Amino acid sequence: MPDLEMSCMQCKDVFLYTEKEQGIFYQRNMMPPQRCPKCRSKKAAASANAPARFDIVCDHCGKHDHVPFQPKVGRSVLCKDCHQANKSRVRFA
Ligand SMILES: [Zn+2]
Ligand SMILES: [Zn+2]
Structure with missing residues (x-):
């Protein structure tokens, strides 16, 4: 499968869903990514923090x-x- 151009659902940027990634996602039985790598790493960082x-x-x-x-x-x-x-001590002082 050739590289696919996808549009990020978050920032609407166009990003490349590469052949290599497609293979990985397919192997893991995962849905194609809906966010660009930038938004994906932001999301990962947010949940990690x-x-x-x-x-x-x-x-x-x-x-x-x-x-x-x-x-x-x-x-x-x-x-x-x-x-x-x-x-509470400060408040009721
Ligand atoms: Zn994005
Ligand atoms: Zn204490």
Whole structure:
């Protein structure tokens, strides 16, 4: 099969669905790609980043926890419980 020109369903760019890829997709019994390689890698990166977890040690109680953001170096990090307690303490002060 020759290379096929496909149009990306996301950015409408035309991309090449190469003979080689067609073989791979066919072997794996997969649907032809609907997004260009750029959008595909963006999507993969997005889903890889979504469940990101950073290990932290709570500055207040020493408990190990995970946070969904990269803690800043030199800044104190709090576990979920202490963070909640800290927030409500500020609010009701
Ligand atoms: Zn695209
Ligand atoms: Zn804590």
